[in-house]
Amino acid sequence: MLLSEKPKFFGRRKGRIIRKAKTTLLDAFLPKVRLKDDCTFDKETMFGKKVEKVYLEIGFGNGEHLAGQAKNNPNIGFIGAEVFQNGVANLLSLITGIKEGSNLPEDINLSADREDNIRVYDDDMRLLFPRIPDGFLDKVFVLFPDPWPKKRHASRRFINPDNLKELSRVLKKGGILRVATDHKVYKSWTLHQLHDCPDFRWTATCGNDWKHEPSDWVETKYQRKAIREGRKPVFLDFERI
Numbered sequence: 370m371l372l373s374e375k376p377k378f379f380g381r382r383k384g385r386i387i388r389k390a391k392t393t394l395l396d397a398f399l400p401k402v403r404l405k406d407d408c409t410f411d412k413e414t415m416f417g418k419k420v421e422k423v424y425l426e427i428g429f430g431n432g433e434h435l436a437g438q439a440k441n442n443p444n445i446g447f448i449g450a451e452v453f454q455n456g457v458a459n460l461l462s463l464i465t466g467i468k469e470g471s472n473l474p475e476d477i478n479l480s481a482d483r484e485d486n487i488r489v490y491d492d493d494m495r496l497l498f499p500r501i502p503d504g505f506l507d508k509v510f511v512l513f514p515d516p517w518p519k520k521r522h523a524s525r526r527f528i529n530p531d532n533l534k535e536l537s538r539v540l541k542k543g544g545i546l547r548v549a550t551d552h553k554v555y556k557s558w559t560l561h562q563l564h565d566c567p568d569f570r571w572t573a574t575c576g577n578d579w580k581h582e583p584s585d586w587v588e589t590k591y592q593r594k595a596i597r598e599g600r601k602p603v604f605l606d607f608e609r610i
């Protein structure tokens with residue numbers, strides 16, 4: 370893809386309704402945590418505090434995993450990329466504690482129990498890749514990506530050779546790419562794609578390593594939906610070698 374070309378995005382950017390509190394969060398609070406266009410990728414300055422490591426979550430959906438990880442790991446900086454505005458608004462609600470019906474203060478801030486360790490990229494992750502320096506990231510989460518199960522839509526799957534090339538470039542050696550999915554086709558697709566990519570090694574040594582949630586896991590909306598509907602999620606960790 371040429372840098373000047375905007376990649377085609379096939380998912381939804383906006384749901385039908387964004388209610389009042391979330392609209393206010395998008396207007397008044399998102400600018401405080403948005404990854405700025407001129408942001409320098411520097412662990413000392415890009416978050417509200419100096420961080421030891423930086424993790425990236427691609428397609429964070431409603432943001433439960435991102436908000437939970439950021440709370441559990443206050444010394445790690447998190448970049449979250451999500452195209453769907455309603456999802457971005459939900460993340461903002463989780464990290465400010467402001468819900469529909471809450472009083473909306475004039476100056477909206479993070480909840481008192483949170484560090485300023487999240488930056489939000491509210492657009493297509495493929496546009497952000499070129500800005501991230503080589504080896505900058507320690508971990509990348511791609512959780513329950515849209516499966517695009519039809520063969521003719523396979524090129525839309527996020528785990529693909531072009532994106533793996535970028536993921537391998539931005540992850541440091543020894544860094545982890547975690548892919549979770551509840552979809553059989555996406556599971557074998559991911560394993561094939563990663564098998565064909567010499568920069569990654571699947572870390573699993575037995576079924577227990579990928580059939581169960583990793584110890585640092587935070588549950589997501591799609592995971593709950595999968596379990597409710599009788600599908601078994603898998604958790605695939607790949608090391609950047």
Ligand SMILES: C[S@@+](CC[C@H](N)C(=O)[O-])C[C@H]1O[C@@H](n2cnc3c(N)ncnc32)[C@H](O)[C@@H]1O
Binds near residue numbers: 511512513590592
């Ligand atoms: C099936 S949802 C899963 C959401 C969340 N990870 C979870 O587990 O609940 C996939 C999400 O990825 C987002 N997404 C897909 N492609 C993306 C891209 N190129 N950049 C940013 N977000 C993307 C979609 O908007 C959608 O919210």
